[in-house]
Amino acid sequence: MEQSLLPNIFDYLSTVDPFDHLTPAARDALAASVDILYLMKGDELAGQKIVGQGLFIVRLGAVEQCNPDRSLRARLADGDLFGFSQLHKSEHCDYTLTAIENTLLYRIPKQVLMQLIEEIPAVRDHFASQESVRLATTATMAEAADEALYLKPVRDVANTNMALVSASTSIHEVAKTMVEKHRSSALVMDGDKLLGIVTDRDMTKRVIVENIPPTSPVAVVMTRDPQVIDGESSMIEAIESMMQHNVRSLPVMDKGNVIGVLTATSLVEKSQVQAVFLISRIYRQESLEDLKALIPQRHAVFETLVDTGMHSRSVQQLMTLVADAFNKRLLQLAERELGPAPIPYAWFVAGSQARNEIHNLSDQDNGLILARQPDSEEKEYFRRLTEFVCYGLAECGYILCPGHMMATNPKWCVSLEQWLEYYRDWIIHPDSQGLLNISVFLDVRFLFGQQELVEALQHKLTAYMRGNQRFLAMLVANSLRVHPPLGMFRQFVLAKDGENRSVFNIKKQAVNLLVELTRIYALAAESQETEMSKRLEAAVKGGIISAASQQELIEACNFINQVRFRHQRLAHERGEPASNNIAPSLLTQFERNHLKDAFRIISRYQEAAQQRFHAKGVLR
Template sequence: MEQSLLPNIFDYLSTVDPFDHLTAEARNALASSVDILYLMKGEALDGHKIVGQGLFIVRLGAVEQCNPDRSLRARLADGDLFGFSQLHRNGACDYTLTAIENTLLYRIPKQVLMQLIEEIPAVRDHFAAQESVRLASTAAMAEAADEAMYLRPVSEVTNRNLALVSASTPIRDVAQAMVAQHRSSALVMAGDQLVGIVTDRDMTKRVIAEGIATTEPVEMVMTRDPQIIDGQSSLIEAIEAMMLHNVRSLPVIEQGKVTGVLTATSLVEKSQVQAVFLINRIYRQESLAQLKALLPQRQAVFETLVETGMHARSVQQLMALVADAFNKRLLQLGEQALGAAPMPYAWFVAGSQARNEIHGFSDQDNGLILAREPDPEEKDYFRRLAEFVCYGLAECGYSLCPGHMMATNPRWCVSLDQWLAYYREWIVHPEPQALLDISVFLDVRFLYGQAELVDVLKHKLTTYTRGNRRFLAILVANSLRVSPPLGMFRQFVLAKDGENRSVFNIKKQALSLLVDLARIYALAAESRETEMTKRLQAAVDGGIISPASRQELLEAFSFINQVRFRHQRIAMQRGETASHTIAPALLTQFERNHLKDAFRIIARYQEAAQQRFHARGVLR
């Protein structure tokens, strides 16, 4: 190689992942080994010059990879890598490669690359054989950081120093036991059986404020049959349980026995973010104006979670808990303003909130299930309640659904019988047009009111979809109308934004496709789960996909969300409106390379789903 080119190659390799991890000496040696190739527009690189030859880097220009059936595999541009999958092959190349612009390529010889892989862990991890392995390595540090907190089992952080009393213990003695054990609560036991709990707040509100003599037995003021949590539940689930039941202490049960107590205070102390503080504050607000004032804090929580490198799954779960708190507090305030509901009802969330996939600027999808057909006066009550909650959520930063998939729409505020009729129409006699409605309401999660009403709806959903191959085929075919942007870096599936930049929609063209796949797999497995991780696990348990496939899809989902959240945070910090669109030019090289891995995973599973569910030609 001409020595005058070495500084340029050295500088360029310093910007390319994973070679930016090399020492200057190693990078200089690598630059010296690089071969340079030129392709004119329309010129192909013969397969025998790719197979077993080394790793190629597109330095300038663009190339197109096509599968043997001539379908597009990927379009690659400046900084993209190819050739690694062909290093150890014999015979023909897996794809054809053609320049779609005048192109300059760097080639790192196979022997040099293999030596780097053997000696440098960062290079080895980057070139792991499977896309999912590479994606997993990118998220390992972020996941490890918060796995130790929000995804850890409750048993690992439970305080096992307990104040245990019997129902006949005098209140004074209970208080003394709490002080002696430095506990904010005492558990009331009958042998090994938990029968009640009393907290320091109970001592204030139920004893002192009511003038109860401290010589009375504690059973007079205890909370009977308290909420409990299993020791193997995650801390995310514990936070949700505290919110749902408005309690600050949860007795922990392991193998049927009480082993400790988890308190809101301990969660706050162990938390690395302010999400738990915010949730507690939400429930203390007494008006819509006060809730609205918390909007900046909600945005700050999202930005902090992303900035500190928290795993995307935990970001979504925590933001969903915050959204749930706003929603439920508005329902409580609505009932206070309008009076008690005239009949049992269930408020459910749908779409991304039902899946616990909330982010910094999610909109709202929800509905009301009424126990029976309402009369005009009852219908007016629920109309006013829905308007109070939905418009209140909009003021708190959860924008109104553009498609009006909300309880304010009379169509989505109806009796259980009417909801069942909707589902029967959508699923038993599916029409392509109905997919617009069911794409949102296939994902529902109970939030407030009578949970049994949502349980009945979800049970019927499972009944209607069981063995309904045509319905699943329609869902697959509808999802296949959108493909991942495999060639997004060179005039492929890009749109123009308000600044006339070429952009792609990371939600529509990637994340929604993974959501669709997980939903279809879960329905095929007759599962009622809505969350991505649980749906994929149900699909594994039902024999629909393998454990390796579950892991691969989760890694793709997590990495794509990680990229989305980073770019949304950058937009917020610049004072811009965060969105789902990203200009490829703003992606780092690291993001570009690994997004391609994720997009290839999506494309592969889309094709597999089309074949498995016989979806070809279902929609015309």
């Protein structure tokens, strides 16, 4: 090779993932080993020049790979790689390669590439055989540890060294037991049955302040029927429960038996303190103005979570807990101002909040289910309540839904009977408007009030869906109207935004497509789960997808959201409004390559869903 070409090759390799991870000396040696090939438009690269030869990089131009039957396999352009799948073959190439433009190729010899793979983990991970494996390796150790903590069941974190006493035990003896066990609470038991709990705070507030004799039985001061949590619940759910109910000790249960205790101290030690303290503060605010004052802290929590490299799924989980806390506190304040509700009701959240996927740009989606049809006076009460809450949320930074899919819309503040009628029409007799409505209200999670109303709605939804393949086909066909922003040449397909920049919308063209696919899988498995990971678990158990598919989809979603949140954060640093529009010019080479992997995964599963659910031609 001419020495004058080396700087150009070195500089180019510095922009190509994974070779940008090499030290300058290693990259210089790699540049010196590169072979240069020129193809004129229409030229073919013979199979024997690909099989076992090395890794090819399209430096300039474009090529077309065709299968042996001449069907198109792929079109590759500037920056794309090929040849790795043929590296260990010795005879026939799996494809033919033809230049469709005048093309310049770089070839890294096999022995050079294999040495890099052996010596450098970043190169080895990049050339893992599946896109999902490459995406999985993008997670840092901090992300992995974070994932393990926030999604870990509380049974794995709870302290099993419990102070257990009977109801007749004296307060003095209970205090001694708590000291001996180094516990801040004692569980009051009747055999294996939990009767109540007494904490060190109770000892101060109820015993000393009220001058209760220490010889009295602990039953006098214990909290009866305390708040508990199931051992399979996640740490995130435990945080929310403790903050909402203002408790510092939470008994952990397994099939009615106490297996441990979770304390506020342990949560603060093991959690992102900033997020936990914010949730605690939200529940202590006494007015809308007080809640609005916490907006800067909410933004700061999001930025801190992103800056510290927290896993994208945990960012969404924690930001959803914050949103839930704002929502519930406003409902509590509304009832305090308006008085008790005249009819039992359930407030539910829909869309991204129902899926535990809230982030800084999320808008509101919610509704209200009444136990029966209200009269005019009762309607007025719920009009005032829903306006207090929804407009209050908007003032706290959760923007109003542009499509008015909120409880303030009288259409979404109705009786259970009316909601059931809606779902029956949407599912049994779907039309374009019905598909739009149900795309929001298929994801529903109870938040406040009478939970059995939401459970009744979800139970009926499952019944309507059972065996309804036509409806699933329509959901798939409706989803297929949008595709990932990746063209035939593996280049990003772009549109112009309001500032005339070339961008793609990562929410509409990627995140939403994954949401829709996993929702369809869960419905096919007759699951009522709303969270993506749990939906995919249900789909695997139901035989809808394989465990490998589950992993691919999760890794794709995690990486896409990681990129999404980082660019929202960077927009704030540049003084620009955050959005879901991303200009490829702002992506790193690493992000560009791995986003393409993620988009290809989505495309594959869209095609598979179309075939599985016979969705072709369903919508016209």
